Amino acid sequence: MNVTLAVKQYISKMIENSGPGMKVLLMDKETENVENLIQELRRPKYSVYFIYFSNVISKSEIKALAEADEQEVVAEVQEFYGDFIAVNPHLFSLNLSGVARGRSWEPTLLPRTTQGLTSVLLALKKCPMIRYQLSSDMAKRLGESVKQIITKEYELFDFRKTEVPPLLLILDRSDDAITPLLNQWTYQAMVHELLGLNNNRIDLSRVPGISKDLKEVVLSAENDEFYANNLYLNFGEIGTNIKNLMEDFQKKKPKEQQKLESISDMKAFVDNYPQFKKMSGTVSKHVTVVGELSRLVSERHLMEVSELEQELACQNDHSSASQNVRRLLQNPRVSEMDAVRLVMLYALRYERHSSSILPGLMEELNRKGVSEKHCRMVTSMVEYGGKRVRGSDLVNPQDAVAITKQFFKGLKGVENVYTQHAPLLQETLDQLIKGRLKDSHFPYLGPSSLRDRPQDIIVFVIGGATYEEALAIYNLNRTVPGVRIVLGGTTIHNTKSFLEEVTLTAAAGQAERLQRAGGHPNRR
Known part of the structure; x- marks a missing residue:
């Protein structure tokens, strides 16, 4: 199961089907989009249209488009299921925040989340059994909503039967509020925590002395080999790997050899070799990113802060x-x-x-x-x-004092603490794979249940997943034979976005409670 590949295949098929030089329109099926398309077809600017919707479109909307196409310019209308953001091969997001009002759904966001999640299932060609977190009414409601779509669109979900049916597991972020609060030390997670990673872009405009071409950079494993290879490595190893890359280049310049002992040495080296910068924009980008991460670690005393976070999360x-x-x-x-x-x-x-x-x-x-x-x-x-x-x-009592601290000193100026905290999701999936996840805590939706170990598992976290959890999924996929897991969330959190989510949830919940009681929330 690979969400990145699923979306890439859709895009490739769209381009192939329409032919060279053609204009292709991929769009969400929001009412406003359909209305705009109807207006476009009434007075078309092009001679032929290939229209692709990123999710299921209703028969009434198809009829409205057909009626508007009086000049018969529409060559094709198709549903290509890409109504989500594919972040990593095993990680997707719906880019939704503030999904809850207290313990209930924000009314407009339940249908949107349902659409996004069913789009993922269709893209992966999975018709799953559904389990949900019993302590979350939101998880149950989302499960029921997804089940309704599967029942309604049964022809779309009529995939080849597998020996063991796939499983959709719906969780609620509130069951583990600790994981999104922790500082991170693997590359992708650390970048998101300290710099913010939005649709694979990082805003570096506030970095002291940043050059114009590096004010915004893209980190994508699809077209950045260094990033793909270092995504899940710890911070010390990243520094070492950048150092090795630059030393390889220096070997070609024996007369101008210089030592690369620290992040500042590397930055000076990049600035002094414009041709290196031109040849290796990727390395230049990562030196800048790692340099800024290193500066923030030092400035904010994050080594000591993170050590205490781990003590709070794991010890007793x-x-x-x-x-x-x-x-x-x-x-x-x-x-x-x-x-x-x-x-x-x-x-x-x-x-x-x-x-x-x-x-x-x-x-x-x-x-x-x-x-x-x-x-x-x-x-x-x-x-x-x-x-x-x-x-x-x-906190699992048997793991209470099992935390160990390992210090990596891959290069001077970058000292990385590798921590032992494991997100609750990891334990939940471990129990699921071993067949020990209690039905009383995670019931099935409907009368059926799985007798065999699940092979294809889609996990969805209402309220947002994290890159630490994505790392746990990556490791499970790597180490557990015969099991394929994809993780998704309404969003991908760092601490800042998680605090905003919690604040929105609390404020909306308070407003709703006061409204029911006939009062008014305080205006500040």
Whole structure:
């Protein structure tokens, strides 16, 4: 199962079918798009049209298009199922944020999510059985909505039967609010966490001294071999690999040999060799990206922050955690965002501990000058992903003290901590593959159930997936024979976007509760 390949094949087929030099239109089937197309066909600008919709289009809309095509310029209308963003071969996103109102769906986004998810199933040619997280009403509703489409469009889903049916597993982000709060140390995840990766683009315009041609760069494994090879490697290894690439080039210039001992040496080397920059724009791009990541790690004290995050996420020593969180909150080099995330992790981890120091930590945030908006987010986070909401334990007792810290010093100036936190999703899938995932926690939709180990699994996370979870899926696909897993989410989160999602969810939920009670939310 490969979502990137599925979309590429659709695009190739579109271009082949229409012939050389033809204009091809691929569009979502929003009502506004169909209306615009109807107007276009009434007064066509071209002699022939090949129209491809990225999802199922209704018979009434087809009829409206046919009636508008009085000049018979439409050569072809087809459905090509690409109503989603293929991020990696095993990862997709719907680019939707703010999908929830408290514990319920934002009304317009349930049908949109259903369309996107069924488009993925059609692109992969899968008609799955469905399991959902029992503790989430949103997961059940999405499962029912997808099932309705499969039943309604049964001819489209009439794929060749396999010995073991595929499985769609629908989860809710609120069951694991810890994973999106952690700093990351593998390349793709780290880039998204610290710089933001949106549709494979990074905005570097705020980087000190950035050159004009590097203010926005594209990171795509499809056309960037270095990125494809280093996507899941840790930060220290990335630095070493860039260093090796540049040293290979230097061997061709024996008279002008220079040592590459640090990120700053590499940047100076690229600036001093315009021909190298021209020949290897890819390397130039990655030197810039890694250089900025390195600067942020140092500036924000992220080595120490990340170490404490791992302690909070994986260990069970309240006394040590309390002291260390307090100590880092008092460190002026720790940013507002990192201070808030540490308090959130503490609040989620020790929510009901008899010796909780959460009120004291909130006072520390105030003393640090953290904004009221960010302070309020701590409460919102506990409401979103606290024990009252979760269907699972975030920390597995047997793994409580199993974390190990490994330090990679691949090159001077880049020191990477590789952490042992495993997202809850990894444990869930491990149980699923071994046939131990409890029906009482993850029931099937409908009377049937799987007797054999699933082979094709599509996992969808309402409220957003993460690149750390994508790495877990990548490793499972690599190490478990006979199992193919694809992960998707309403979006792909970093900490910043996750906090925005939680804030939107809390605000919408509060507004809805007040509306039911006949009150009005506070206007700020």
